[in-house]
Amino acid sequence: MNKTDRLLAIVLELQRKEVVRAEDLATLFETSARTIYRDIQSLSEAGVPIIGAPGTGYSLMEGYFLPPISFTAPEAVSLLIGTDFIEQRFDDDYRVRAQTARGKIEAILPGSVRNETSRVRKAMRLLISDKQVTPSKEKEYLEKIRRAILDERKINFHYAKRLADSEGNRHSVRTVAPYGLVLVQGSWMLVARCDLRQDIRHFRLSRMTELIDLEERFELPAHFNLREYTPPDDRHLRVRLRFNHDTADKVKESNYHYIEDIEEHQDGLHMVLRVRQLDEVLQWVLGWGAGVIVLEPESLRNQIREEAEKILKRY
Incomplete structure (x- = not known):
């Protein structure tokens, strides 16, 4: 980043936050604190009203606001692709807002930038597969949870876990304080403090039913x-697999989230997975049929053998 771009970025950062330390700006822009001191001096000499408090940081004088700035074609493309993504993956409220934002961005672009942006966007497309489309019920819950997070209100829902617990139960009713939403590999996850477990837990929106807002309020911890x-890594079980060469490319393209290591060998593709329970990977391994061999643990080899025998009996 050259000095001109950095000076503009510093003003934007000061405009966005009440107080900013020189050390934090140095870290953000990957430079030294001494350089930041010189930049602040340059901005002050240029008429930007920056207030500095020893031991606290820098801030802009109240009432100062940077005039509207123009976008380059790559910046405009980045913003417009962002609106495409929001329109496809967020709830209906944000879908409408994304469409409105796209119209505003396109309206303020100079003609030359607008034309170049249009040419670039025609050569790029954000394509989401049918499997990744967010169902209408999930979008409804996404909006409800998002509002509950902002209002700091608890929610209640029925939840179906993928695997049964030690007592054989898969379904439960949870009351939680919603802390945030995360999009993980195409699925929306809620990070929340669960009243039942008295700790932070993660919940897939696709496994929720009967979600309701509660009047009970919560306060987001200052440290969160x-x-x-x-999240704590509790995947303590190690699984080693070997795939045939003709299956290797498809396996690598699967981007399976439990993969820890992959190595090419003469006898095939060797893969290491780390999981919480072997049941988590059983169906995925079976899905590769004869193209995979479980090297370890022996207990998973036995499970695969038992499932194969059951399949054989059905046919």
């Missing part, structure tokens, strides 16, 4: 940041 949140 969804962008920085990393």
Whole structure:
């Protein structure tokens, strides 16, 4: 990033936040604090009213606002593709807002940039497969949960887990404090503190039914940041597989989320998975038929053998 672009970006960052430290700006723009000090001085000399408080940081004088700025063609394309994505994957409320935003962006673009943007967009397409289309019920829940997060209100729903627990139960009723929504491999997940478990849990919207808003309120913990949140890794079981060469490309393209390591060998494609329970991968492994061999653990080899025998009996 050159100095001119960085100066503009610093003003935008100051405009977006009340107070910003020089160290944080240096980290953001991958430069030194000394460079940031010089940039602040340059902006002040150019008439930007920046207030500096020792030990606190920099802020813009109240009432100052950067005039509207123009977009380059790549920037405009990025924004417009973003509206395409929101229109396809978010709820109806945001779908309408995305359409409105796209119209506003296109309206303010200079003719030359608008033409170049149009040419680039015609050569690019955001295509989502039928399997990734968000069902109408899920979109409805997405909007409800999004509003509950903003209003800091708890929600209640029936939930169906993919695998039964130790007591053989798959269905439960949960009351949770919704902290945030995450789109993971085409599926919307809710990150929330569960009253039943008294801890943070993750819930797929596709497995929810009978979702209702509650009047009970909650307060988001000051230390919780969804962008920085990393769920605990409790996948302690290791699975080793070997795929035939003619199956290898399809396996790699599957982008299976349990894959930890892949290596090409003379005898085939070797893969390592890490899972919580072997049942999580049983159906996926069976789906590759004779194109895969389970190397370990022995218990999964036995499960595959038992399932194969059951299939043989049915035919």
